[in-house]
Amino acid sequence: MTTPVGKFREKSREAMASPLLGPALKNATDKFIAGRLGTLPQLGEPESLKQEAREVKVRCIARLDQLTAQFAESYRARGGQVHFAADAQEARQILLSIARENAVKLVAKSKSMATEEIEINHFLEGQGIEVVETDLGEYIIQLAKEKPSHIITPAIHKTKEQVSSLFHEKLGTPETPDISEMTRTAKRVLRNVFLKADMGVTGANFAVAETGTLTLVTNEGNGRMVTSLPRIHVAVVGIEKIVEKLSDVPPLLKVLPASATGQKITVYFSIISGPRRPGETDGPEQSHVILLDNGRIDMLGGDYRESLYCIRCGACLNVCPVYQAVGGHSYGGTYPGPIGAVVTPLLHEEDAKYPSALPQASSLCGACRDACPVKIDLPRMLVSLRHDGVLHPAGGFSARVTGMAEGVAFRFWAWAAKSPARFHQAAKLMRWLFKLPGFKGLVRFFPPASGWAFARELPEFPERFGWEE
Amino acid sequence: MKIDFPKPKTVTLFSTCLADLFYPQVRHSTKSLFESLGYSVTVPKDQTCCGQPAFNSGKWDQAKPVADAWIKAFQGAECVVVPSGSCTAMIRVNMPHLYEGDKDKLAQVEALAERTFELVEFLTYVHRDETVASKLAGNPVTYHYSCHQRELGLKGETEALLSASAVVCHELEGKEECCGFGGAFSARMPEISAAMLRKKLANIGQAASQGAQCVVANDLGCLMNMQCAAQKAKMDIEFKHVVELFSSETLAPGGEGRVRGT
Numbered sequence: 088m089t090t091p092v093g094k095f096r097e098k099s100r101e102a103m104a105s106p107l108l109g110p111a112l113k114n115a116t117d118k119f120i121a122g123r124l125g126t127l128p129q130l131g132e133p134e135s136l137k138q139e140a141r142e143v144k145v146r147c148i149a150r151l152d153q154l155t156a157q158f159a160e161s162y163r164a165r166g167g168q169v170h171f172a173a174d175a176q177e178a179r180q181i182l183l184s185i186a187r188e189n190a191v192k193l194v195a196k197s198k199s200m201a202t203e204e205i206e207i208n209h210f211l212e213g214q215g216i217e218v219v220e221t222d223l224g225e226y227i228i229q230l231a232k233e234k235p236s237h238i239i240t241p242a243i244h245k246t247k248e249q250v251s252s253l254f255h256e257k258l259g260t261p262e263t264p265d266i267s268e269m270t271r272t273a274k275r276v277l278r279n280v281f282l283k284a285d286m287g288v289t290g291a292n293f294a295v296a297e298t299g300t301l302t303l304v305t306n307e308g309n310g311r312m313v314t315s316l317p318r319i320h321v322a323v324v325g326i327e328k329i330v331e332k333l334s335d336v337p338p339l340l341k342v343l344p345a346s347a348t349g350q351k352i353t354v355y356f357s358i359i360s361g362p363r364r365p366g367e368t369d370g371p372e373q374s375h376v377i378l379l380d381n382g383r384i385d386m387l388g389g390d391y392r393e394s395l396y397c398i399r400c401g402a403c404l405n406v407c408p409v410y411q412a413v414g415g416h417s418y419g420g421t422y423p424g425p426i427g428a429v430v431t432p433l434l435h436e437e438d439a440k441y442p443s444a445l446p447q448a449s450s451l452c453g454a455c456r457d458a459c460p461v462k463i464d465l466p467r468m469l470v471s472l473r474h475d476g477v478l479h480p481a482g483g484f485s486a487r488v489t490g491m492a493e494g495v496a497f498r499f500w501a502w503a504a505k506s507p508a509r510f511h512q513a514a515k516l517m518r519w520l521f522k523l524p525g526f527k528g529l530v531r532f533f534p535p536a537s538g539w540a541f542a543r544e545l546p547e548f549p550e551r552f553g554w555e556e
Numbered sequence: 557m558k559i560d561f562p563k564p565k566t567v568t569l570f571s572t573c574l575a576d577l578f579y580p581q582v583r584h585s586t587k588s589l590f591e592s593l594g595y596s597v598t599v600p601k602d603q604t605c606c607g608q609p610a611f612n613s614g615k616w617d618q619a620k621p622v623a624d625a626w627i628k629a630f631q632g633a634e635c636v637v638v639p640s641g642s643c644t645a646m647i648r649v650n651m652p653h654l655y656e657g658d659k660d661k662l663a664q665v666e667a668l669a670e671r672t673f674e675l676v677e678f679l680t681y682v683h684r685d686e687t688v689a690s691k692l693a694g695n696p697v698t699y700h701y702s703c704h705q706r707e708l709g710l711k712g713e714t715e716a717l718l719s720a721s722a723v724v725c726h727e728l729e730g731k732e733e734c735c736g737f738g739g740a741f742s743a744r745m746p747e748i749s750a751a752m753l754r755k756k757l758a759n760i761g762q763a764a765s766q767g768a769q770c771v772v773a774n775d776l777g778c779l780m781n782m783q784c785a786a787q788k789a790k791m792d793i794e795f796k797h798v799v800e801l802f803s804s805e806t807l808a809p810g811g812e813g814r815v816r817g818t
Contacts, residue, residue: 092744100747408734412751447745450738450752451612452703466707470650473614493740497610501618504573505625510604514577538743542750543784546578553576553583554601 091444098440099413108244108414115243116405122349123402123458129351130341139338141461144396147330151387151395154296154329155378161299165361167374174381174435175205181377182207182288182321186216189319189373191285197303197310198222199290200238200399201323201379204421206438207288218288219280221309223273230257236415236423239347239401244414277309287313287371291324291359292398293339294376297332301376303357304343306350311357320359320371325379327395339398342460346400382434390471394429396461403455403465409448418445425455425465432472446472492534511554518548559681561635561671567595568633570626570647570672572640573605574776575797582776585799586639586675592691592802593683603629608646611654613740620654627651627665635682636672639799641774642704644674649707674705675799676774680713689720693803695770696724697796698763700756700782701732702775714774714798723801726768729759737781753785760786760793770794772801 102108127133147154159169172178186194194216196202208218208229220229224241228234231253235241242250247266254260260272289310291301301322303310314320330336344350363370386395404410404424415423419440420431428445436442446469455465503513520526531540539545567590571583583599590597607622626647630636638644648669655662673681679688699715718725736742736752760771760782773779776797783795 096745096747099745103747103751408736408752408755409745409748412748446614447741448748450703450734450736450741450749452734452738453706454703454732454734457706470612470614473612474616476614493613493743497613497615497618501610501615501622504604504607505621507602507604507625507629510573535740535743538746539784541746542753542788543742543781544787546780546784549578549580551580553571553580555580556584 091441092447094441095417095419095444095448098419099417102413102417107246107249109412111244111246112411112414115237115240116411119239119348119401119405120458123346123405126345126349126351127342130345136338136342137460137462140342140398141396143330143335143338144398144461147335148327148387148392148395150331151326151329154331155326158294158296158299158329159378161296162301162361162374162376163299165299165374166364167299167361167376170375170377172205172377172379172381175437178205178323178377178379178381179207179210182323183211183214183216185319185321185373185375186211186214186286189285191216191319193280193284194218194286194288195280195284195313195317196220196222196225197287197289197305197313198225198241199288199323200235200421201290201325202288203235204325204381204434204436205323205379207323219277219284221277221280221307221313222305223270223307226273226277227253230254234416234421237401237404238399238422238424238426244416281309281312281316284313284317286319286321287315287317288321288323289313291322291328291376292343293336294322294324294329295331295333295336296329299361300333301359302336302340303359304340304353304355305357306348306354308355311355314357314359315369315371318371319373319375320362321375321377322359323377323379325381326383327397339461343398343400346402346458346460381436386430386433390475391429391433391468393463394426394433394468396463397426397430398461399426400460402458402460403463406454406458408450408452408454413448418448420445425449425469426463429465429468429472443476446470446476496535511552514548514552518552521545521548559673559677561673561682563682563684564634565596566634567597567678568630568636569597569599570603570606570630570636570638570643571599572638572643572776574780575639578780579776579797582639582797582799585797585802586637589691589799589802590637593685593688598633600629606643606646606651607654608643608650609739611646611650612738616654623651623654627668630672631664631668633668633671635678636668637675637678638672639675639774639797640704640776641674641702641708641710642777644672644677645704645707647672674708674710674774676714676717677708677710679717686720689717690722691803692718692721692723692801694723694796694801695794696726696767697770697772697801698726698728698760698768699731700728700735700760700771700773700778702773702778703734704775714772717798718772721801724767725772726763726766728763728768728771730755731759735778735782737777739777742781750785753781756782757785757789757791761791764791764793768793770796772796772798774798 170181227242237243344353362374410424432442451466575582607619610619736749742749
């Protein structure tokens with residue numbers, strides 16, 4: 088099978104065949120779901136918290152053009168340098184030229200989905216610049232030469248035994264079942280990186296237009312090291328992270344850790360206000376922000392604007408039965424789960440493997456919509472994406488996605504269902520066919536019945552249809 | 557949740573295509589139930605389907621003529637009752653999208669959508685007579701929360717109805733997790749759908765070991781999915797729409813061909 092859906096299914100089958108993935112995902116997602124449900128009510132009435140957070144995003148995204156300009160101006164006023172990147176390639180080139188101008192040899196990174204989206208690690212390494220991820224999960228993933236499989240916990244798919252073997256292989260440490268021991272190992276390695284790095288690269292959780300402030304939510308403290316110790320700090324920020332004013336941050340910060348990991352509050356919350364000023368004892372000499380479009384501006388106008396409200400908490404992944412079954416790598420892009428299935432086909436992500444298949448990777452159960460702290464209607468957008476695929480078959484979306492047999496079945500169904508008389512005749516014909524010896528056995532080999540019959544018997548027609556009273 | 561809809565005299569039944577094609581007893585039970593509750597019940601002869609299968613698959617061009625036909629069949633109704641959460645959600649939430657460019661038609665669809673109710677939703681918020689629970693009867697059950705109730709803002713209504721009745725209901729672990737149906741999803745993503753089904757059937761097996769003899773839900777899509785899978789897995793348990801639990805003393809007989817797992 089070579090269609091995008093075929094590739095997605097193939098990758099999912101491989102993932103589901105792994106005996107370790109299912110239990111690892113279940114452990115983590117169960118814990119996160121319970122955490123979110125337990126914590127949010129302690130912070131307030133969950134529906135009002137979500138509504139308040141959503142209203143901030145609705146207002147800010149509606150004026151994103153003005154706020155982007157305002158943010159750039161305020162950030163510059165703090166002594167920072169602002170760069171605009173239309174796509175991943177531009178963002179990488181900007182990053183490289185900053186590094187080159189400053190003779191950077193070692194980059195320390197803190198966790199950032201935007202930098203995953205533009206794939207800077209391999210690129211900079213290809214240019215002779217060493218890059219080290221300093222978030223523990225990201226560090227594990229980097230050592231394993233993999234991609235994150237979850238927005239919040241990148242190494243969610245790995246068991247502690249696998250991490251122990253990985254450390255043993257790459258760092259020469261003895262195998263251990265003790266997680267604290269492994270954490271100490273990572274700390275030892277990473278401490279040197281913090282001290283030696285010339286450049287720190289981060290994302291930002293919220294960028295405040297009025298004050299030119301970047302804010303960073305972390306649990307390990309690495310974000311603070313990366314933004315204060317190296318000579319240069321570069322933040323790669325998707326433009327949808329911009330909010331109007333500082334008071335917009337608390338409603339979002341309230342729901343983010345609770346929805347992500349079930350924490351009432353994040354361990355570290357950094358407010359970054361430009362480079363070191365005269366008289367200050369620490370902080371970088373230069374601060375840069377790269378504001379990334381990469382498809383976001385196109386999402387502002389139409390049916391998919393809501394996806395820009397996302398604060399990347401990962402709650403929709405945790406509750407998604409498809410994500411729970413296949414894990415993040417099966418989605419073949421940077422963002423997995425329901426939000427990934429929506430944004431991957433819309434972002435200009437070079438490395439996404441089969442973006443057009445992803446809107447099909449949902450039973451539309453709506454658990455994601457309920458879990459989302461900014462109430463994004465993900466199922467609605469998944470259906471719209473399926474529809475837009477139908478509208479633009481030249482884009483390779485629908486024709487390949489749904490397949491010809493299904494297309495024929497749907498046309499037949501619509502032709503019949505718009506006229507009751509035809510519908511009843513067609514039903515009788517089907518019932519008659521199904522009674523023919525061997526027909527039922529035969530039809531189950533052809534799509535769409537073959538897909539159904541994979542795990543099920545075909546349903547039986549009754550002696551009398553509902554209308555045949 | 558609050559629905560401010562005056563109790564109607566007449567109820568128009570949208571039996572749904574799945575009931576008409578595979579589970580006619582659900583159509584008959586719904587009709588008998590509402591007649592026994594004192595409503596004058598109409599079941600339009602020219603109804604087929606709401607268009608949901610095509611809409612959710614993104615094939616809106618094919619969903620629209622079917623929706624047109626649905627609107628034509630039901631436009632005169634005082635209110636419409638549907639033994640399905642997903643068809644109700646199609647009508648109330650999605651159908652208006654198909655008429656976004658057509659102001660007059662949109663207003664008509666929205667008005668019709670506002671007087672269309674899922675069966676238990678109607679019993680709970682429009683009919684509002686708690687004695688209705690006393691009419692439920694049968695063997696111990698377990699309850700699966702079908703996903704489309706989320707879209708309607710329904711949460712514990714059916715369970716409340718069951719717990720107010722004499723029917724014993726054993727808790728289904730992960731009752732709010734999708735059974736893996738998702739319309740065309742079940743055929744487009746068979747392996748993932750099967751993984752979701754396996755989880756659901758394992759939980760059903762556990763409820764059965766505690767004494768549940770029947771899985772109850774509000775949607776025939778979920779029930780057909782689980783029943784056909786249970787049949788393939790050779791599990792011995794019944795599957796019924798909640799309306800089928802209303803006992804034969806209060807309802808006219810009409811229960812041949814129950815949804816069975818074996």
